[in-house]
Amino acid sequence: MNSDIRTARRFDTGEVVDVRFAGGAITEISPHSDRSGDAAEAPDVKSGLPWISPGWIDLQVNGYAGFDFNADPITVRDVLGVTEQMNRYGVTAYLPTVITGSYERMKQAVGLIGQVCDEQESATASIVGIHVEGPYLSREDGPRGAHPREHVREPDYGEWQRLQEASGNRIRMITIAPEREGMAGFVKRLAEEGIIVCIGHTAADPHELDAAVAAGAVLSTHLGNGSHPTLARHPNYIWHQLGEDRLWASFIPDGHHLAPAVLKSMIRAKRDRFVLVTDCVALGGMPPGTYRSLVGGEVEVHANGRLSTAHNPNILAGSGVTMPECVANAVRMAGLTLREAVEAVTVRPATVLGRPDLGRLVPGAAADLTLFHTHADGSLTVAETIVKGKTAFKRQYEG
Structure with a gap:
């Protein structure tokens, strides 16, 4: 079996390694040696070697660059277009997110996504x-x-x-509000089926939140958002979820959903039980202006990338952030190390998904790899995205 190789710096140790892969899986990781057989010294900033990490994972993707999982109806072009955009920004595995709508619209969306996964290799490889x-x-x-x-x-x-039947049993995660009637029993049934039940867009009281967690809810969706603009100082449903050690939390580090000090405080409270998500929507990456969207109705795309409902700029309508920006912002705004920020988009979401084959840079894991560069201004750019051993994106450099 033919194998491939990439030489780069490990994101977690800085060590220069050769990562070999074949058949869609990592086969070997070894210290890089030059032709004379001597171990190569760690490169300096000018070496040009990229960092290498497990492929990045995004648990919440509504769309991007005009491609929309919440169009009515969605198309094959939407599914393939979002997948291509995710790969372009270093994401090797993601969950298309279908939001609240009529049963008919939601059924069409999940059914079409399932159909494309049955028929298109790129979708099958990246949509988990x-x-x-x-x-x-x-x-x-x-x-x-x-x-x-x-x-x-x-x-x-x-x-x-x-x-679930329409999707071909591909629905893996659901976000619910615990205060809805009969929700504890509903959560219990889904958790027993292996569905990842998340809490979000809720005004639940402590008793209702506790009941949902006891029934099997495991994660707070974009904690700190989807809430009243004004809350009681304490107790409230954000503090309660933040202090619940059984709950993971996802955060959107775009600088709009959570102020930097809030993001830093929440990450410190959750310690190693948080993941980063983009929550990107179809209007992400679009020029400033007012657009019509199912997510938010009339939506204003601001010059700074913020997306809000046109009638109330305090209500956000998803985000326009990309995963490289998420990782860079988590380092810059929350004081994370590069390793911590990358783990929040690799091994941690893989753990939430129950996928030990993803998010890990070890032999036997999937050959999902993200190679990227860091820059003096704190930004990141993706150099190459490899999905199941195949290059899905490679940046072309001039000269």
């Missing part, structure tokens, strides 16, 4: 499940966020089963 955000969320302004009020509803296990 579907995240359904809703429709069983809060009806209140603020916690509901940009989810359409007319379509949020009480949990319906029969509806859930039909959506």
Whole structure:
């Protein structure tokens, strides 16, 4: 079997290594040696060698660059377009996110994603499940966020089963609001099926939150967002989830969803039980202006990249951030090391997904690899994205 090799600096140790892979899996990782057989010295900044890490994982992707998982209807072009954009920005595994809508729209979306995964290799390689955000969320302004009020509803296990069947059993994650009637029992049934149940877009009280966690909820979706603009100082549902050690939390480090000091404080509270997500939407990467979108209705794309509902600039309508920006912002805003920030988009989301083959730079793991450069201004650029041993993106440099 033919093998391939990349020489780069490990993201976690800085060691220059040769990473060999074949058949879609990593076969060997060894210290790099020059032709004379002597171990190469660690390169200086001018060496040009990229960093190498496990492929980055994003648990929440609504769309990007005009491609939309919440269009009505979504198309094959949307699925392949988002996948290509994710690969371009270093993401090798992600969950398309379908938000609250009518049953018919949600069924069409999850069904089409499943169909494309059956038929298209690039989608199969990168899509590791579907995240359904809703429709069983809060009806209140603020916690509901940009989810359409007319379509949020009480949990319906029969509806859930039909959506899962339409997806080809690809729905892996769901975000719910614990205060909806009968939710504890609903969470328990889904957790027993192996579904990752997340808490989000909620105004639940402590008892309701505790009941959801006891029933099997494991993660807080974009904690600190999807909430009332004004909250009681304490207790409140953000503090309660932040202090619940059984819950993981996802954060959107775009500088808009959470102020830098808030992001730093929340990350410190969660310690090693947090992941970074983009929560990017179809309007991400688009020029400033007002657009019509299912996520938020009339949405304003601001010059600084912030996305808000046009009628209320305090209500965010998803994000336009990319994963390299997430990693760089986590280092710059929250004081994380590069290793910690990369682990929050590799091994930690892989752990949440229950996928030991992903997110790890070890022999036997999937040959999902992200090679990237860091720059003096703190930014990151992706040099190459390898998915299951095949180059999905490679940056072309002039000269």
